[in-house]
Amino acid sequence: xxxxxxxxxxxxxxxxxxxxxxxxxxxxxxxxxxxxxxxxxxxxxxxxxxxxxxxxxxxxxxxxxxxxxxxxxxxxxxxxxxxxxxxxxxxxxxxxxxxxxxxxxxxxxxxxxxxxxxxxxxxxxxxxxxxxxxxx
Amino acid sequence: xxxxxxxxxxxxxxxxxxxxxxxxxxxxxxxxxxxxxxxxxxxxxxxxxxxxxxxxxxxxxxxxxxxxxxxxxxxxxxxxxxxxxxxxxxxxxxxxxxxxxxxxxxxxxxxxxxxxxxxxxxxxxxxxxxxxxxxxxxxxxxxxxxxxxxxxxxxxxxxxxxxxxxxxxxxxxxxxxxxxxxxxxxxxxxxxxxxxxxxxxxxxxxxxxxxxxxxxxxxxxxxxxxxxxxxxxxxxxxxxxxxxxxxxxxxxxxxxxxxxxxxxxxxxxxxxxxxxxxxxxxxxxxxxxxxxxxxxxxxxxxxxxxxxxxxxxxxxxxxxxxxxxxxxxxxxxxxxxxxxxxxxxxxxxxxxxxxxxxxxxxxxxxxxxxxxxxxxx
Numbered sequence: 300x301x302x303x304x305x306x307x308x309x310x311x312x313x314x315x316x317x318x319x320x321x322x323x324x325x326x327x328x329x330x331x332x333x334x335x336x337x338x339x340x341x342x343x344x345x346x347x348x349x350x351x352x353x354x355x356x357x358x359x360x361x362x363x364x365x366x367x368x369x370x371x372x373x374x375x376x377x378x379x380x381x382x383x384x385x386x387x388x389x390x391x392x393x394x395x396x397x398x399x400x401x402x403x404x405x406x407x408x409x410x411x412x413x414x415x416x417x418x419x420x421x422x423x424x425x426x427x428x429x430x431x432x433x434x435x
Numbered sequence: 436x437x438x439x440x441x442x443x444x445x446x447x448x449x450x451x452x453x454x455x456x457x458x459x460x461x462x463x464x465x466x467x468x469x470x471x472x473x474x475x476x477x478x479x480x481x482x483x484x485x486x487x488x489x490x491x492x493x494x495x496x497x498x499x500x501x502x503x504x505x506x507x508x509x510x511x512x513x514x515x516x517x518x519x520x521x522x523x524x525x526x527x528x529x530x531x532x533x534x535x536x537x538x539x540x541x542x543x544x545x546x547x548x549x550x551x552x553x554x555x556x557x558x559x560x561x562x563x564x565x566x567x568x569x570x571x572x573x574x575x576x577x578x579x580x581x582x583x584x585x586x587x588x589x590x591x592x593x594x595x596x597x598x599x600x601x602x603x604x605x606x607x608x609x610x611x612x613x614x615x616x617x618x619x620x621x622x623x624x625x626x627x628x629x630x631x632x633x634x635x636x637x638x639x640x641x642x643x644x645x646x647x648x649x650x651x652x653x654x655x656x657x658x659x660x661x662x663x664x665x666x667x668x669x670x671x672x673x674x675x676x677x678x679x680x681x682x683x684x685x686x687x688x689x690x691x692x693x694x695x696x697x698x699x700x701x702x703x704x705x706x707x708x709x710x711x712x713x714x715x716x717x718x719x720x721x722x723x724x725x726x727x728x729x730x731x732x733x734x735x736x737x738x739x740x741x742x743x744x745x746x747x748x749x750x751x752x753x754x755x756x757x758x759x760x761x762x763x764x765x766x767x768x769x770x771x772x773x774x775x776x777x778x779x780x781x782x783x784x785x786x787x788x789x790x791x792x793x794x795x796x797x798x799x800x801x802x803x804x805x806x807x808x809x810x811x812x
Contacts, residue, residue, distance in 0.1 A: 311564040342686065343565055349677045349687055369584035369691055372632035377555040377573040386632075389571045391580055391686065399686045401580070403569050412587055428569055 310426040316344040319358050324427040327420045329363040331398060332356040342398035363429070365394040367414040370404065392416055392431055405432045437532040441657035441664035441811065442524075444473025444650040445772040450614050450763040453549040454644035459493045462544035463501040465646035473650045474661030475538060477502055480650075482509030482539030484527050486519035486766070488553050488682075491545045498542065509536035516553060516682055517720055517759075518672075518695075518798030519543075520771045521806040525670030527651050537652060543768035544646035552642055553766075560681025575639055575723060577683050578799055579631040581691040582725035586633065588692045591728065593633060595743025597624040599724035600637040602746050603754055607761025609784040614763045615641050638724040643763035647772050654811065664811040665778045668792075669707035673699040674802030688801050694726070695803035696733025696796060703794075704735075707807035711735040715789040717751055718774040719796050720767045721758040726799035734794060734805075752777075752787040767797045771806070778808050 313321045323330035331340045336353035340361065347354050370390035376382040388407040393399050404410065405419055416431040446468025448454070448461050462485070470477050480502065483495035495510035509530050513519050520543065527539045547553060555573040557563055566572060586592055600619060607613035619637060627637035657664035673695050677687035685691070704710055711734060719730045728742035731753070737745040745751060756762045756773040763769070774793040776782050782790075791812070796805040 311568050313564070314561065316561075317564060343562060343680060343684070345561070345680070369580050369587075371576050371579040371583065372629070373570065373576065374629040374632060376570070378570075381570040381572070384570060387570065389569070389576060389580070391691075399689075401566065401569075401571050401686055403571075412584075426568070430569075 310423070316346060320344050321426065323360070324420060324429055327427070328360050329418060329429060330358050330360050331396070333359055340397040342400055361394065361396040363394055363396070363418040365392045365416060367391070367410060367412060367416060368393050368399060369412070370407070370410060390416070390431065400429070403428070403430045405430050407433065409433065438534070439654035440528040440531045440651060440667045441654040442649050442667065442775045442808065443475065443652050443657040443660045443664060444469045444662055445775050446470070446472055446648045447612065447769070447772070448646045450612060450643040450645040450765070451548070452644065454546055458544050458546055459497055459501055461644070461646035462493055462498045462542050465542055465544060465648035466498060466502055466540045469540060469648040469650045472662060475650060475652070478505055480504055480538045480540055481507060482527065482530065482536035483507065484509065484511035484523045484539060484541045486513040486515045486523060486543060487545070488514070488516045489551065489556060489559060491547070491551050491553065493544065509539055517722055517766045518803040520767045521670050521795055521797040521804035522672040524651065524667060524771065524806050525672060525804060528667045528670055531651055531653060537656070539651045540648050541651060541768070542646060542648035543766050546644040547642040547764055548644050550644070554642065558681045558683050560684065562680035562684030566683060574683065575631045575634055577685060578723045578725060579634045581729070581800060582723070583633050584691040585725060585729055589732070589740035591740060591743050595728060596633065596638055596724040597621055598743050598746045599721070599727045600624050600760060602749070603721065603758040603760040606755050606785050607757025610757050610762060613757045613761045614643055615757070615761045634723060640722045640759040640764040643765065645763065645765060647765045647768040649772055649775065658811070663779045665775045666809045666811055668709065668807040668809045669703050670804065670806040671699040671703040671706070672802070672804040678801040685801060692729070694729050694733055694800055695798055696730045696805065699805055700734050703805050703807060707809070709792055709807060709809070713792050714751070714794050715791055716755065716774065716777045716787045716793040717753045718770045718777070718793060719753060720770060720798055720803070721754060721760050722764065722799055724760070727753065727758070730796050734796070755782055755785040755787060771795050771797070774808050778810050
Protein backbone atom coordinates (compact mmCIF):
# COMPACT_ATOMS: atom_id res chain seq x y z
CA UNK A 300 0.00 0.00 0.00
CA UNK A 301 1.34 3.44 -0.85
CA UNK A 302 1.57 6.05 1.85
CA UNK A 303 1.41 9.81 1.23
CA UNK A 304 4.95 10.26 2.51
CA UNK A 305 7.09 7.31 1.46
CA UNK A 306 9.88 6.17 3.72
CA UNK A 307 13.05 8.02 2.80
CA UNK A 308 15.09 5.05 1.84
CA UNK A 309 12.73 2.14 1.38
CA UNK A 310 12.19 0.49 -1.99
CA UNK A 311 11.42 2.98 -4.76
CA UNK A 312 7.72 3.79 -4.87
CA UNK A 313 7.02 2.98 -8.51
CA UNK A 314 4.35 5.06 -10.22
CA UNK A 315 2.72 4.56 -13.63
CA UNK A 316 5.59 6.38 -15.34
CA UNK A 317 8.45 4.74 -13.49
CA UNK A 318 7.00 1.23 -13.10
CA UNK A 319 8.47 -0.14 -16.34
CA UNK A 320 11.92 1.25 -15.44
CA UNK A 321 11.97 -0.52 -12.07
CA UNK A 322 10.43 -3.69 -13.49
CA UNK A 323 13.09 -3.91 -16.20
CA UNK A 324 15.92 -3.51 -13.68
CA UNK A 325 14.69 -6.66 -11.97
CA UNK A 326 15.41 -8.41 -15.28
CA UNK A 327 18.83 -6.75 -15.50
CA UNK A 328 17.73 -4.49 -18.31
CA UNK A 329 17.67 -0.68 -18.57
CA UNK A 330 14.47 0.53 -20.22
CA UNK A 331 13.93 4.22 -20.93
CA UNK A 332 11.29 6.30 -22.68
CA UNK A 333 11.80 7.71 -26.16
CA UNK A 334 9.74 10.68 -27.29
CA UNK A 335 7.62 9.82 -30.32
CA UNK A 336 7.86 13.39 -31.61
CA UNK A 337 11.47 14.55 -31.10
CA UNK A 338 12.98 11.06 -30.66
CA UNK A 339 14.95 11.94 -27.53
CA UNK A 340 15.49 9.34 -24.85
CA UNK A 341 14.65 10.71 -21.41
CA UNK A 342 15.14 10.18 -17.70
CA UNK A 343 13.45 10.43 -15.21
CA UNK A 344 10.35 8.77 -16.67
CA UNK A 345 7.46 11.19 -17.04
CA UNK A 346 4.30 11.73 -19.03
CA UNK A 347 5.54 14.43 -21.37
CA UNK A 348 8.84 15.07 -23.07
CA UNK A 349 10.70 17.82 -21.16
CA UNK A 350 12.24 19.01 -24.45
CA UNK A 351 9.13 19.25 -26.63
CA UNK A 352 6.15 18.56 -24.29
CA UNK A 353 4.81 15.79 -26.51
CA UNK A 354 2.83 13.19 -24.51
CA UNK A 355 3.57 10.26 -26.82
CA UNK A 356 6.45 7.95 -26.03
CA UNK A 357 7.67 4.42 -26.44
CA UNK A 358 9.88 2.33 -24.17
CA UNK A 359 13.06 0.65 -25.27
CA UNK A 360 16.01 -1.15 -23.80
CA UNK A 361 19.25 0.82 -23.97
CA UNK A 362 22.88 -0.23 -23.76
CA UNK A 363 23.62 1.53 -20.50
CA UNK A 364 27.27 2.42 -20.86
CA UNK A 365 28.53 5.95 -20.52
CA UNK A 366 30.98 8.34 -18.96
CA UNK A 367 31.33 10.11 -15.64
CA UNK A 368 30.30 13.78 -15.66
CA UNK A 369 30.89 14.45 -11.96
CA UNK A 370 30.94 12.59 -8.64
CA UNK A 371 30.89 12.93 -4.88
CA UNK A 372 32.36 10.78 -2.15
CA UNK A 373 29.98 10.43 0.77
CA UNK A 374 31.98 10.27 4.00
CA UNK A 375 29.13 10.86 6.42
CA UNK A 376 25.93 8.89 6.05
CA UNK A 377 22.81 10.99 6.46
CA UNK A 378 20.66 7.96 7.31
CA UNK A 379 21.58 4.91 9.37
CA UNK A 380 20.82 2.58 6.45
CA UNK A 381 23.94 3.84 4.68
CA UNK A 382 26.31 4.09 7.65
CA UNK A 383 28.01 0.79 6.79
CA UNK A 384 28.60 1.92 3.19
CA UNK A 385 30.75 5.02 3.79
CA UNK A 386 32.80 6.13 2.08
CA UNK A 387 30.79 5.55 -1.08
CA UNK A 388 30.67 7.27 -4.45
CA UNK A 389 27.66 8.69 -6.25
CA UNK A 390 28.33 9.76 -9.82
CA UNK A 391 26.39 11.55 -12.50
CA UNK A 392 26.83 9.43 -15.61
CA UNK A 393 26.05 10.54 -19.15
CA UNK A 394 24.85 7.50 -21.03
CA UNK A 395 26.11 7.20 -24.61
CA UNK A 396 22.42 6.91 -25.44
CA UNK A 397 21.80 10.42 -24.08
CA UNK A 398 20.26 10.76 -20.64
CA UNK A 399 22.16 11.55 -17.44
CA UNK A 400 21.60 9.43 -14.33
CA UNK A 401 22.83 9.75 -10.75
CA UNK A 402 24.04 6.34 -9.56
CA UNK A 403 26.19 4.58 -7.00
CA UNK A 404 29.57 3.76 -8.47
CA UNK A 405 31.24 0.54 -7.39
CA UNK A 406 35.03 0.04 -7.37
CA UNK A 407 35.68 3.76 -8.00
CA UNK A 408 39.48 3.71 -7.66
CA UNK A 409 40.99 5.88 -10.38
CA UNK A 410 37.77 7.73 -11.20
CA UNK A 411 38.13 10.88 -13.30
CA UNK A 412 36.08 13.15 -15.48
CA UNK A 413 34.99 11.15 -18.49
CA UNK A 414 35.81 7.75 -16.97
CA UNK A 415 34.03 5.00 -18.86
CA UNK A 416 31.48 3.00 -16.89
CA UNK A 417 29.18 0.04 -17.37
CA UNK A 418 26.08 -1.16 -15.52
CA UNK A 419 26.03 -3.33 -12.41
CA UNK A 420 22.64 -4.63 -11.28
CA UNK A 421 22.66 -4.57 -7.50
CA UNK A 422 19.97 -6.75 -5.95
CA UNK A 423 18.14 -5.69 -2.80
CA UNK A 424 15.58 -7.86 -1.05
CA UNK A 425 12.66 -6.53 -3.08
CA UNK A 426 14.10 -4.30 -5.78
CA UNK A 427 17.07 -3.98 -8.06
CA UNK A 428 19.29 -0.91 -8.13
CA UNK A 429 21.16 0.26 -11.19
CA UNK A 430 24.76 0.94 -10.25
CA UNK A 431 27.82 1.43 -12.43
CA UNK A 432 31.44 0.35 -12.28
CA UNK A 433 34.55 1.68 -13.99
CA UNK A 434 35.60 -0.21 -17.12
CA UNK A 435 38.83 -2.13 -17.10
CA UNK B 436 1.23 53.61 -12.04
CA UNK B 437 3.98 51.71 -10.27
CA UNK B 438 5.26 53.32 -7.07
CA UNK B 439 8.88 52.82 -6.00
CA UNK B 440 9.16 50.22 -3.25
CA UNK B 441 11.45 50.02 -0.23
CA UNK B 442 12.39 47.79 2.66
CA UNK B 443 11.67 49.79 5.81
CA UNK B 444 12.82 47.47 8.57
CA UNK B 445 14.18 44.06 9.55
CA UNK B 446 13.57 41.83 12.56
CA UNK B 447 15.20 38.74 13.99
CA UNK B 448 14.77 36.27 16.77
CA UNK B 449 17.87 34.80 18.38
CA UNK B 450 19.44 32.02 16.31
CA UNK B 451 19.94 28.91 18.42
CA UNK B 452 20.35 25.15 18.40
CA UNK B 453 17.08 24.58 20.22
CA UNK B 454 14.59 27.42 20.49
CA UNK B 455 12.23 25.40 22.66
CA UNK B 456 9.39 27.35 21.06
CA UNK B 457 6.77 26.78 18.36
CA UNK B 458 7.68 28.09 14.91
CA UNK B 459 4.59 30.30 14.91
CA UNK B 460 5.94 32.16 17.95
CA UNK B 461 9.32 32.64 16.26
CA UNK B 462 7.64 33.97 13.12
CA UNK B 463 5.45 36.37 15.06
CA UNK B 464 8.37 37.64 17.15
CA UNK B 465 10.47 38.38 14.06
CA UNK B 466 7.49 40.10 12.42
CA UNK B 467 6.86 42.27 15.47
CA UNK B 468 10.57 43.12 15.58
CA UNK B 469 10.58 44.16 11.90
CA UNK B 470 7.60 46.48 12.43
CA UNK B 471 9.18 47.94 15.56
CA UNK B 472 12.44 48.44 13.68
CA UNK B 473 10.59 50.38 11.00
CA UNK B 474 8.39 52.19 13.50
CA UNK B 475 5.23 50.96 11.79
CA UNK B 476 2.19 50.16 13.93
CA UNK B 477 1.53 46.42 13.60
CA UNK B 478 -2.12 46.86 12.63
CA UNK B 479 -1.11 48.64 9.41
CA UNK B 480 0.37 45.41 8.00
CA UNK B 481 -1.91 44.18 5.22
CA UNK B 482 0.17 41.45 3.62
CA UNK B 483 2.35 38.50 4.64
CA UNK B 484 4.61 36.38 2.46
CA UNK B 485 6.76 33.41 3.40
CA UNK B 486 8.24 30.14 2.28
CA UNK B 487 8.73 26.72 3.73
CA UNK B 488 10.10 23.33 2.79
CA UNK B 489 7.57 20.60 3.28
CA UNK B 490 5.79 21.63 6.46
CA UNK B 491 8.69 23.11 8.41
CA UNK B 492 6.99 26.47 9.00
CA UNK B 493 3.62 28.16 9.43
CA UNK B 494 1.64 29.81 6.68
CA UNK B 495 0.94 33.52 6.30
CA UNK B 496 -2.64 33.11 7.45
CA UNK B 497 -1.50 31.73 10.80
CA UNK B 498 0.98 34.54 11.33
CA UNK B 499 -1.67 37.14 10.46
CA UNK B 500 -3.84 35.58 13.12
CA UNK B 501 -1.05 35.51 15.70
CA UNK B 502 -0.37 39.20 15.00
CA UNK B 503 -4.07 40.08 15.42
CA UNK B 504 -4.07 41.88 12.07
CA UNK B 505 -7.38 43.51 11.17
CA UNK B 506 -7.21 42.27 7.56
CA UNK B 507 -4.96 40.94 4.82
CA UNK B 508 -4.80 41.93 1.16
CA UNK B 509 -1.91 39.66 0.25
CA UNK B 510 -0.85 36.23 1.43
CA UNK B 511 1.82 34.25 -0.35
CA UNK B 512 3.16 30.88 0.80
CA UNK B 513 5.84 29.37 -1.41
CA UNK B 514 7.00 25.80 -1.12
CA UNK B 515 10.57 26.68 -1.99
CA UNK B 516 13.84 26.49 -0.11
CA UNK B 517 16.75 28.89 -0.37
CA UNK B 518 15.72 30.11 -3.79
CA UNK B 519 12.71 31.90 -2.25
CA UNK B 520 13.69 35.09 -0.36
CA UNK B 521 14.44 37.40 -3.30
CA UNK B 522 11.63 35.73 -5.24
CA UNK B 523 9.22 36.66 -2.44
CA UNK B 524 10.63 40.17 -2.41
CA UNK B 525 9.98 40.48 -6.15
CA UNK B 526 6.35 39.39 -5.83
CA UNK B 527 5.75 41.56 -2.79
CA UNK B 528 7.42 44.58 -4.41
CA UNK B 529 5.16 44.16 -7.46
CA UNK B 530 2.08 43.98 -5.24
CA UNK B 531 3.09 47.08 -3.29
CA UNK B 532 4.08 48.96 -6.44
CA UNK B 533 0.68 48.29 -7.99
CA UNK B 534 -1.23 49.18 -4.83
CA UNK B 535 -2.55 45.67 -4.15
CA UNK B 536 -1.08 45.82 -0.65
CA UNK B 537 0.69 48.55 1.28
CA UNK B 538 2.72 47.15 4.19
CA UNK B 539 3.88 43.60 3.68
CA UNK B 540 5.92 41.36 5.95
CA UNK B 541 8.21 38.74 4.43
CA UNK B 542 9.45 36.11 6.85
CA UNK B 543 11.25 32.78 7.18
CA UNK B 544 10.86 30.89 10.45
CA UNK B 545 11.84 27.35 11.35
CA UNK B 546 13.23 25.10 14.01
CA UNK B 547 15.84 24.02 11.50
CA UNK B 548 18.17 22.52 14.09
CA UNK B 549 15.92 20.98 16.71
CA UNK B 550 13.13 20.12 14.23
CA UNK B 551 13.19 18.60 10.72
CA UNK B 552 16.51 19.22 8.98
CA UNK B 553 16.14 20.44 5.43
CA UNK B 554 19.59 19.29 4.38
CA UNK B 555 18.69 15.64 4.78
CA UNK B 556 14.87 15.77 4.76
CA UNK B 557 13.09 14.02 1.96
CA UNK B 558 11.77 16.64 -0.46
CA UNK B 559 8.29 16.11 -1.82
CA UNK B 560 8.15 15.34 -5.52
CA UNK B 561 8.63 12.57 -8.02
CA UNK B 562 12.39 12.71 -8.43
CA UNK B 563 13.01 11.34 -4.95
CA UNK B 564 12.38 7.70 -5.83
CA UNK B 565 15.59 7.72 -7.89
CA UNK B 566 17.77 9.33 -5.21
CA UNK B 567 16.79 8.42 -1.68
CA UNK B 568 16.80 4.63 -1.98
CA UNK B 569 20.36 4.66 -3.33
CA UNK B 570 21.84 6.94 -0.65
CA UNK B 571 21.89 10.07 -2.81
CA UNK B 572 19.81 11.54 -0.09
CA UNK B 573 20.98 14.90 1.20
CA UNK B 574 21.34 18.39 -0.19
CA UNK B 575 25.11 18.73 0.37
CA UNK B 576 25.55 15.84 -2.06
CA UNK B 577 23.75 17.65 -4.87
CA UNK B 578 25.67 20.89 -4.42
CA UNK B 579 28.92 18.91 -4.11
CA UNK B 580 28.13 17.16 -7.41
CA UNK B 581 28.01 20.57 -9.11
CA UNK B 582 30.98 21.91 -7.16
CA UNK B 583 33.40 19.23 -8.34
CA UNK B 584 32.57 19.83 -11.99
CA UNK B 585 32.56 23.62 -11.54
CA UNK B 586 36.00 23.68 -9.90
CA UNK B 587 37.35 21.37 -12.63
CA UNK B 588 36.06 23.45 -15.55
CA UNK B 589 37.05 26.82 -14.09
CA UNK B 590 40.55 25.82 -12.98
CA UNK B 591 39.82 26.31 -9.29
CA UNK B 592 40.30 23.87 -6.43
CA UNK B 593 39.80 23.23 -2.72
CA UNK B 594 41.84 26.31 -1.83
CA UNK B 595 39.14 28.43 -3.43
CA UNK B 596 36.46 26.73 -1.36
CA UNK B 597 38.69 27.33 1.67
CA UNK B 598 38.96 31.04 0.84
CA UNK B 599 35.16 31.34 1.08
CA UNK B 600 34.97 29.45 4.38
CA UNK B 601 37.78 31.51 5.91
CA UNK B 602 36.48 34.91 4.74
CA UNK B 603 32.98 34.14 5.99
CA UNK B 604 34.27 33.06 9.38
CA UNK B 605 36.24 36.30 9.73
CA UNK B 606 33.01 38.21 9.30
CA UNK B 607 31.06 35.88 11.59
CA UNK B 608 33.56 36.54 14.38
CA UNK B 609 32.41 40.18 14.25
CA UNK B 610 28.69 39.35 14.21
CA UNK B 611 27.04 38.70 17.56
CA UNK B 612 24.12 36.98 15.89
CA UNK B 613 26.37 34.41 14.21
CA UNK B 614 26.39 30.90 15.63
CA UNK B 615 29.83 29.90 14.28
CA UNK B 616 32.44 32.34 15.57
CA UNK B 617 35.58 30.29 16.15
CA UNK B 618 38.31 31.72 13.90
CA UNK B 619 39.26 29.53 10.93
CA UNK B 620 42.53 29.49 8.97
CA UNK B 621 43.75 27.41 6.05
CA UNK B 622 45.13 24.65 8.28
CA UNK B 623 41.90 24.60 10.22
CA UNK B 624 39.94 24.33 6.98
CA UNK B 625 41.94 21.33 5.77
CA UNK B 626 41.65 19.72 9.22
CA UNK B 627 37.87 19.96 9.00
CA UNK B 628 36.41 16.47 8.34
CA UNK B 629 35.19 15.54 4.88
CA UNK B 630 31.41 15.28 4.78
CA UNK B 631 30.70 14.85 1.08
CA UNK B 632 33.94 15.22 -0.85
CA UNK B 633 34.69 17.88 -2.12
CA UNK B 634 32.95 19.41 0.91
CA UNK B 635 34.30 19.43 4.44
CA UNK B 636 32.27 20.43 7.47
CA UNK B 637 33.70 23.95 7.06
CA UNK B 638 32.07 24.20 3.61
CA UNK B 639 28.59 23.56 4.97
CA UNK B 640 26.07 25.91 6.55
CA UNK B 641 24.91 25.36 10.11
CA UNK B 642 21.24 24.66 10.64
CA UNK B 643 19.61 26.80 13.34
CA UNK B 644 16.30 27.54 14.99
CA UNK B 645 15.11 31.08 14.44
CA UNK B 646 13.22 33.59 12.34
CA UNK B 647 13.89 36.66 10.29
CA UNK B 648 11.45 39.16 8.79
CA UNK B 649 11.47 42.23 6.55
CA UNK B 650 8.88 44.96 6.20
CA UNK B 651 8.24 46.17 2.64
CA UNK B 652 6.24 49.28 1.74
CA UNK B 653 6.24 52.17 -0.70
CA UNK B 654 9.31 54.35 -0.79
CA UNK B 655 7.08 57.29 0.03
CA UNK B 656 5.77 55.65 3.20
CA UNK B 657 9.22 54.35 4.15
CA UNK B 658 10.56 57.91 4.10
CA UNK B 659 8.17 58.74 6.96
CA UNK B 660 9.31 55.76 9.04
CA UNK B 661 12.15 55.33 11.48
CA UNK B 662 14.95 53.84 9.37
CA UNK B 663 16.60 54.94 6.12
CA UNK B 664 14.57 53.40 3.26
CA UNK B 665 16.29 50.73 1.16
CA UNK B 666 15.00 50.84 -2.39
CA UNK B 667 14.14 47.61 -4.14
CA UNK B 668 15.78 48.60 -7.41
CA UNK B 669 15.09 45.22 -9.03
CA UNK B 670 14.27 41.63 -8.23
CA UNK B 671 14.28 38.63 -10.54
CA UNK B 672 13.66 34.89 -10.50
CA UNK B 673 14.92 32.53 -13.18
CA UNK B 674 14.82 28.86 -13.90
CA UNK B 675 16.38 27.52 -17.03
CA UNK B 676 14.96 24.71 -19.18
CA UNK B 677 14.07 21.43 -17.41
CA UNK B 678 14.73 22.58 -13.82
CA UNK B 679 13.71 19.14 -12.55
CA UNK B 680 10.87 17.33 -10.82
CA UNK B 681 11.73 18.59 -7.33
CA UNK B 682 14.31 20.81 -5.67
CA UNK B 683 16.88 18.02 -5.50
CA UNK B 684 16.40 16.69 -9.05
CA UNK B 685 19.15 17.96 -11.34
CA UNK B 686 19.76 15.17 -13.85
CA UNK B 687 17.96 17.11 -16.61
CA UNK B 688 20.31 20.08 -16.21
CA UNK B 689 23.25 19.78 -18.60
CA UNK B 690 25.78 22.26 -17.23
CA UNK B 691 26.68 22.04 -13.53
CA UNK B 692 29.14 24.91 -13.82
CA UNK B 693 26.67 27.79 -14.24
CA UNK B 694 23.75 28.43 -11.93
CA UNK B 695 20.69 30.66 -12.20
CA UNK B 696 22.73 33.83 -11.65
CA UNK B 697 24.08 33.44 -15.16
CA UNK B 698 20.52 33.49 -16.49
CA UNK B 699 19.19 36.48 -14.57
CA UNK B 700 22.27 38.74 -14.37
CA UNK B 701 21.56 41.01 -17.35
CA UNK B 702 17.86 41.27 -16.60
CA UNK B 703 18.50 42.05 -12.93
CA UNK B 704 21.18 44.71 -13.35
CA UNK B 705 19.43 46.14 -16.42
CA UNK B 706 16.20 46.72 -14.54
CA UNK B 707 18.07 48.18 -11.57
CA UNK B 708 19.97 50.56 -13.83
CA UNK B 709 23.34 49.55 -12.41
CA UNK B 710 26.22 47.32 -13.53
CA UNK B 711 28.19 44.69 -11.62
CA UNK B 712 30.98 47.28 -11.28
CA UNK B 713 28.61 49.48 -9.23
CA UNK B 714 28.07 46.81 -6.56
CA UNK B 715 29.39 47.87 -3.14
CA UNK B 716 28.25 44.81 -1.15
CA UNK B 717 27.37 41.29 -2.30
CA UNK B 718 25.12 39.16 -0.12
CA UNK B 719 25.33 35.84 -1.90
CA UNK B 720 23.50 32.67 -0.94
CA UNK B 721 26.00 30.32 0.68
CA UNK B 722 24.44 27.09 1.88
CA UNK B 723 27.80 25.67 0.77
CA UNK B 724 31.02 27.46 -0.19
CA UNK B 725 30.85 26.59 -3.89
CA UNK B 726 27.55 28.45 -4.26
CA UNK B 727 29.38 31.72 -3.50
CA UNK B 728 32.04 31.11 -6.14
CA UNK B 729 29.53 30.10 -8.80
CA UNK B 730 27.27 33.06 -8.07
CA UNK B 731 30.08 35.64 -8.07
CA UNK B 732 31.02 34.26 -11.50
CA UNK B 733 27.44 34.26 -12.69
CA UNK B 734 26.68 37.78 -11.51
CA UNK B 735 29.69 39.06 -13.43
CA UNK B 736 31.41 40.35 -10.29
CA UNK B 737 34.59 38.65 -11.53
CA UNK B 738 35.88 36.85 -14.60
CA UNK B 739 34.71 33.26 -14.86
CA UNK B 740 37.01 31.21 -12.66
CA UNK B 741 38.21 34.28 -10.76
CA UNK B 742 35.77 34.01 -7.85
CA UNK B 743 38.20 32.43 -5.39
CA UNK B 744 40.73 35.15 -6.15
CA UNK B 745 38.07 37.84 -5.67
CA UNK B 746 37.21 36.41 -2.25
CA UNK B 747 40.89 36.23 -1.24
CA UNK B 748 41.50 39.81 -2.42
CA UNK B 749 38.97 41.21 0.05
CA UNK B 750 38.20 43.96 -2.48
CA UNK B 751 34.45 43.35 -2.39
CA UNK B 752 32.59 42.85 0.89
CA UNK B 753 30.82 39.51 0.50
CA UNK B 754 28.32 38.36 3.13
CA UNK B 755 29.39 40.67 5.96
CA UNK B 756 27.11 38.76 8.35
CA UNK B 757 29.29 35.73 7.87
CA UNK B 758 26.76 34.20 5.53
CA UNK B 759 24.67 31.16 6.15
CA UNK B 760 28.01 29.47 6.82
CA UNK B 761 28.62 31.65 9.86
CA UNK B 762 25.42 33.33 10.95
CA UNK B 763 23.21 30.29 10.43
CA UNK B 764 20.83 28.71 7.95
CA UNK B 765 17.73 30.88 7.75
CA UNK B 766 17.56 29.89 4.07
CA UNK B 767 18.88 33.25 2.95
CA UNK B 768 16.21 35.46 4.50
CA UNK B 769 18.97 36.59 6.86
CA UNK B 770 21.20 37.23 3.84
CA UNK B 771 18.54 39.54 2.39
CA UNK B 772 18.16 41.22 5.79
CA UNK B 773 21.93 41.73 6.02
CA UNK B 774 21.88 43.52 2.66
CA UNK B 775 19.22 45.86 4.07
CA UNK B 776 21.32 46.56 7.19
CA UNK B 777 24.42 47.18 5.05
CA UNK B 778 22.67 49.64 2.72
CA UNK B 779 21.29 51.41 5.80
CA UNK B 780 24.80 51.61 7.26
CA UNK B 781 23.79 49.60 10.32
CA UNK B 782 26.38 46.83 9.97
CA UNK B 783 28.36 47.81 13.08
CA UNK B 784 31.85 46.24 13.19
CA UNK B 785 31.22 44.53 9.89
CA UNK B 786 29.83 47.54 7.99
CA UNK B 787 31.05 47.92 4.39
CA UNK B 788 32.75 51.27 3.75
CA UNK B 789 30.74 51.97 0.61
CA UNK B 790 27.16 50.75 0.72
CA UNK B 791 24.94 52.44 -1.83
CA UNK B 792 24.36 49.33 -3.97
CA UNK B 793 23.92 45.76 -2.71
CA UNK B 794 23.21 42.66 -4.74
CA UNK B 795 21.52 39.71 -3.03
CA UNK B 796 21.01 36.17 -4.29
CA UNK B 797 18.75 33.33 -3.13
CA UNK B 798 19.52 29.84 -4.36
CA UNK B 799 22.44 27.76 -5.53
CA UNK B 800 21.69 25.57 -8.53
CA UNK B 801 19.19 25.38 -11.41
CA UNK B 802 16.84 28.08 -10.27
CA UNK B 803 16.89 30.99 -7.91
CA UNK B 804 16.26 34.66 -7.40
CA UNK B 805 18.19 37.84 -6.80
CA UNK B 806 17.66 41.49 -6.00
CA UNK B 807 19.45 44.80 -6.19
CA UNK B 808 18.93 47.10 -3.21
CA UNK B 809 20.03 50.72 -3.26
CA UNK B 810 20.25 53.66 -0.90
CA UNK B 811 17.55 56.32 -1.21
CA UNK B 812 19.46 59.12 -2.87
